[in-house]
Structure formats: C-alpha cells, structure tokens
Amino acid sequence: MHIHAIREQLRALGAKPEHEQRILRDWLQVRSRSSGRRKAEDYLPLSLREGLGEFDAGLRNLVRLVSSHATPDGSARLLVGLADGQTVESVLLPRDGLCVSSQVGCAVGCQFCMTGRDGLLRQLTSGEIVGQVALARSIRTVKKVVFMGMGEPSHNLQNVMEAIDLLGTEGNLGHKNLVFSTVGDPRVFEQLPLGTVKPALALSLHTTRQDLRERLLPRAPRIAIEDLVELAEEYARKTMYPVQYQWTLLDGINDGEEELDGIVRLLKGRHAIMNIIPYNAVDGLPFSRPPDEHAREMIRILHRRGILAKLRDSAAQEVDGGCGQLRARALGPAAPRPIAIHRA
Ligand SMILES: C[S@@+](CC[C@H](N)C(=O)[O-])C[C@H]1O[C@@H](n2cnc3c(N)ncnc32)[C@H](O)[C@@H]1O
Numbered sequence: 103m104h105i106h107a108i109r110e111q112l113r114a115l116g117a118k119p120e121h122e123q124r125i126l127r128d129w130l131q132v133r134s135r136s137s138g139r140r141k142a143e144d145y146l147p148l149s150l151r152e153g154l155g156e157f158d159a160g161l162r163n164l165v166r167l168v169s170s171h172a173t174p175d176g177s178a179r180l181l182v183g184l185a186d187g188q189t190v191e192s193v194l195l196p197r198d199g200l201c202v203s204s205q206v207g208c209a210v211g212c213q214f215c216m217t218g219r220d221g222l223l224r225q226l227t228s229g230e231i232v233g234q235v236a237l238a239r240s241i242r243t244v245k246k247v248v249f250m251g252m253g254e255p256s257h258n259l260q261n262v263m264e265a266i267d268l269l270g271t272e273g274n275l276g277h278k279n280l281v282f283s284t285v286g287d288p289r290v291f292e293q294l295p296l297g298t299v300k301p302a303l304a305l306s307l308h309t310t311r312q313d314l315r316e317r318l319l320p321r322a323p324r325i326a327i328e329d330l331v332e333l334a335e336e337y338a339r340k341t342m343y344p345v346q347y348q349w350t351l352l353d354g355i356n357d358g359e360e361e362l363d364g365i366v367r368l369l370k371g372r373h374a375i376m377n378i379i380p381y382n383a384v385d386g387l388p389f390s391r392p393p394d395e396h397a398r399e400m401i402r403i404l405h406r407r408g409i410l411a412k413l414r415d416s417a418a419q420e421v422d423g424g425c426g427q428l429r430a431r432a433l434g435p436a437a438p439r440p441i442a443i444h445r446a
C-alpha cells in the first residue's frame with residue numbers, strides 16, 4: 103500500500119486532517135506534547151475509532167519482523183517480511199541511525215554488491231519503506247534514515263520520494279537526517295529538488311575513471327563522471343548540504359595514486375565529503391579490502407590535498423548487514439524471477 107492510499111482510506115473513514123496527522127504520527131511512533139503517550143483511540147471521534155481496527159491491521163501487515171541479528175556495537179540486521187512473502191533487510195545503525203531498503207533486489211548489478219546479484223525482484227511501496235522505520239522505532243529510537251539498504255532509490259523514485267515526504271514531516275526527521283544514496287540518474291537531479299523535503303544526497307562514485315565505473319556499475323546510467331559531480335554540486339547548493347560521495351574501496355582496483363589525483367581534480371573546492379567504505383566481503387566475489395593502514399593513508403593524503411574525507415567501516419558486517427551484504431533471503435513462496443527495470 104502507498105502512503106497516498108493510506109491517506110485516502112483514512113479520509114474515507116471520516117478522518118479530518120488533524121486526525122490523519124495524529125494517526126500517521128502514531129504509526130511512526132512520534133508523540134506530540136499534547137498527545138503525550140495517548141493512542142489514537144483516546145482522542146478520535148467514536149465514528150472513526152470503529153473503522154480503525156481494520157485500518158491498523160492493514161498497516162501492521164505491511165511489514166513484520168522475521169528475525170533480528172545484533173552485533174556488540176549496537177547495530178543489528180533486521181529481516182523484514184512483506185505481505186507477499188518477499189523479504190528485505192533494514193539495519194539498525196549505531197547513534198540512532200537506520201538503513202532502509204527501497205527495492206527487493208536491484209537492477210544496477212554492481213559487481214561488488216550482493217543485492218544486485220539476482221537483479222530486481224520488485225519495487226517497495228512507499229508504505230513498505232515507511233513501515234521499516236515504524237518497525238525499527240518499535241525496537242529503539244531512530245533519528246536518522248539512510249537509503250543505503252537493498253535497492254537503487256532512483257529506480258523507485260516516486261515511492262521513495264513519497265516516503266521521504268512523510269518521514270520528513272510527520273516522521274519528525276530533518277532533511278539532513280534523510281540520506282538518499284544513488285549511483286546517479288538524471289531523474290534524481292530533476293525530481294529531488296522539487297520535493298517538499300529535500301534529503302541529503304550520497305552519490306556512489308567508486309572511481310574517477312569512466313571505463314572502470316561502467317564495468318563496476320554495469321547498468322548505472324551512462325553519465326560522464328564530471329557531469330554527475332556538477333549535477334550533485336548544483337543540488338548541494340540548493341540544499342546547502344554537502345554531497346556525500348561513496349567509495350567502496352577495492353584492493354588493487356580503485357585504491358591507487360591515479361584515483362587520489364582524480365578525486366582531488368574532481369572534488370577540490372566542492373561542497374563535498376568523500377566517504378571511503380572498505381569493501382565488505384560477499385561470498386564468491388573476487389574482491390578484497392586493502393590493508394587498514396593503506397585506507398587510513400589515503401584519507402591522510404586527501405586531507406593534505408584539501409579534500410574532506412572519512413573512513414566509514416560499515417556497521418553490522420559480522421551479521422552480513424554491512425553495505426552491499428544485504429539480500430533477499432529465502433522465505434515463504436519461491437522468489438519470482440527477476441524483472442528488467444523500465445526506464446522513464
Ligand atoms: C547497497 S547501496 C544502496 C544504495 C544505492 N543503490 C547506491 O548504490 O548508492 C549503498 C552503498 O553500499 C555500497 N556497497 C555495495 N556493496 C558493497 C560492499 N560489498 N562493500 C562495501 N560497500 C558496498 C555501495 O557502493 C553504496 O555506496
């Protein structure tokens with residue numbers, strides 16, 4: 103179910119805008135001062151309360167917790183069941199963060215990522231995306247949501263934007279605490295600036311070499327890297343928030359001097375942060391992460407050359423919940439065959 107359908111259902115039950123807001127805030131576990139810990143039942147008119155039982159059951163059916171795998175650093179991989187028997191994964195991150203999925207699988211097929219290995223199985227509805235936040239908040243506080251789980255948000259743009267809109271309003275999350283992570287697609291740069299809530303942007307770059315990027319991200323849009331960075335910079339200027347460039351660090355592939363020169367050439371003077379994410383192991387893939395000291399030295403060199411760079415080791419790797427380790431796990435009926443992405 104989509105958020106707009108959820109809102110339509112409420113209106114059909116007779117909810118006024120203030121009721122609709124309270125019910126959505128209750129779902130997202132946001133308490134206003136006046137409502138305190140009261141549930142919707144305590145302040146809604148009787149006529150509306152009567153229809154709410156079925157409505158609530160519908161919301162609860164959107165997503166359910168199948169299992170949770172915690173690590174000592176306070177992160178946990180959550181296996182989330184959907185009404186049709188499919189599953190996605192969300193990750194509770196340290197410091198009240200949550201990583202959510204936007205699709206079951208992914209069509210981009212990045213060579214180093216588990217999620218892309220079986221292609222795209224289906225899009226998540228906006229209700230299923232927001233449902234992951236509601237579910238996580240039933241476990242613990244969530245103050246930041248990153249779209250870095252399964253899927254490429256630009257391939258499910260309308261639903262992701264609808265989810266962001268609700269999370270950034272009734273969900274009590276500031277736009278800087280919503281992070282849209284993408285390989286980059288012209289539609290993202292057209293559409294995101296038009297949203298009421300403009301999330302922070304993470305751009306998965308991985309290399310400054312066009313030919314290598316096309317091999318590593320085989321079905322990402324073929325945009326010249328310089329153009330991609332220019333489009334991202336324009337978005338950063340509009341939102342006054344830096345672009346977070348993502349760089350999955352692969353030993354012997356994108357960790358050399360040529361790449362460091364390329365990063366400096368592309369990003370010097372830009373409103374940008376370079377996040378270096380050492381590769382997380384995925385079974386059967388021919389990649390490895392360079393030694394930690396090499397990654398730290400790259401960061402030091404970038405700093406010396408005027409680039410703000412951070413080493414971001416993924417949380418929850420021990421339980422296969424690190425960046426790129428998420429996948430649809432077998433549950434219930436046989437998984438449908440992958441489908442091709444339809445480009446607008
Ligand atoms: C799983 S993707 C989801 C969001 C979006 N599809 C994207 O690529 O930005 C989130 C981040 O995980 C990174 N990633 C994928 N596979 C990885 C791996 N095996 N090790 C470390 N990072 C990985 C991606 O490069 C991307 O920056």
Ligand code: SF4
Nearest residue numbers: 208210211212215218
């Ligand atoms: S890294 Fe992102 S775009 Fe690439 S396959 Fe994984 S989920 Fe898809």
